[in-house]
Amino acid sequence: MWADRRIQDLFGIELPIIQAPMAGSVGSEMVVAVSEAGGLGSLPCAMLSPEQMRTELGIIRQRTSRPINLNFFCHNPPQADPAREAAWKRRLESYYVELGLDPRTPAPAAARAPFDSAMCDLVEEFAPEVVSFHFGLPERSLLERVRATGAKIISSATTVEEARWLEDKGCNAVIAQGYEAGGHRGLFLSQDITTQAGTMALVPQVVDAVAVPVIAAGGIADARGIAAAFALGASAVQIGTAYLFCPEAKVGPLHREALRRAKDNDTVLTDVFTGRPARGITNRIVREVGPMSELSPEFPLATGALAPLRAKAEQAGSGDFSPFWSGQAGALGREAPAGDLTRQLAAETLSRLSRLSGDA
Template structure:
């Protein structure tokens, strides 16, 4: 009954729903639940060590034989810039003093690594059905090793130019990430976020520009958004923020509370947490230091100096310095288990689609 089954057939899933791989907020529990419900569960690996990846994959493979997706970042390793990092620490010094922290203490190590040979070794060992990338694609040799496992390759595009580039590099499907999406923008051919298109404008243009199936992402949190994505020509959707409401999500108490209160105009693109533009709920540090700061070190180094502030504030019940990642549709979120949410999204979307179906079962576009 789905008007376009290309993603389901390509990835071997029942529902055209991909759970977004949100680093730091998603672990094996959600991946298993979504995959068992018929969608595609996605494990974010950018903040995991090889040992942590192995542990999570061991749990997943023990509990589901359904297709899964492993997601990796493809950013260039940051170049050390002591002067800029010192300036950034000085900008945050007043907050350190306010919270009783030593502004001269060493900056904690940053745990966001680009896809490398060690991660590729684990892909070859565990052979996930899907491997997705953010910020472009890895170097050709690594990409060829991933392809040799039989995994389907997908990556995020925020412009038509990026979508065409990904198709030329051999991606099996492309995620069209609209401006509304929470978390990091997937930009890799430009640094200009002022011209980024929203999902409604981006998806049909990407669909027209490439031959591979397109996955719509950004501001999709309920069945109405899924149906709209199909009408725009997408073959599936990727949903992130809606899954942060699930009890399995690994979000802090302050983040969960912020999501419950979030309105349509409560989020903004900011670089103060990592050095790269990402959409989250506005809080104190975003208002006072950002939202976009020229002082923030190169991604992901900005997060090192912010981390102690976050830890101390969250211990006191405050989200003033926490990255409260969220898309623009958080107000549509439901407090449901991940498997139940996945099934409900699928059944509700089909119910809406059936009301608009033509005599031959197709959906008018």
């Protein structure tokens, strides 16, 4: 039924649909639902402690024996830069005063950690079928430990050069992340976001450049997008924003409402929330401080100084300081349980592909 089954055969899944691992927005409930529906459920681990990872993985393994994906960040730990962090705090000081907060309050620590030996221990213990990375790949010794578990290794590429680099390092498949994608850009060989390509342009060039299967990501939210990705040569798709509409998504009411209202031109790439460019829905802090700020500390240190502002504003029902991650196709989202959405997307895509084949 699917013309290209390389990803299904590689991962041992029924449907070529991967639920994107969105840190902070996805937990065990969604992973189980997507995997049980035949797709690949992905647990984002970058914001979890080892204890939290163990708890989530325990729940997942109790509720499904289907393949799963564990996702990790592999950025370099930030170097302390007190002067830059102080300048960032000064830039935000007027907001602290406005909200009745003490600007001298120490910023909480950032919650995003790079892949390390403790995380690798849990990969070895739970043996997920797939392990994915963002911002390149971890150091060789850790990567070889992951490979020794039998897990298939994938990572995100935002350019052809990055895709070739990932293939050379032994990735079993490459995620081609188009400019339209929500959340953090996976770029790692260059930090220039002005030259990033969209999904339509990036995917076929990556397909031509590497021999491993390519997973298309960015701006894909319905059967039309999935069919287009296959037409470009992708073997599967990774879908993020569309899953944020599901009841299993761990997003608050302010984020859900912002997603429901979002239009095609309501998102922007910004570094004000974390220090790295990520696509989200425009709000007050993005408009007034960003979208890109020269003062934003190195990833993920920008998060700390914003945390008190976000908490105080959200208590008052405001999303002025909250990161509402979303891709450009958010308006195509539908509210349905994650398992139902996965099956619906697959069925609608097969129907569309069948009609297209018949027309040919």
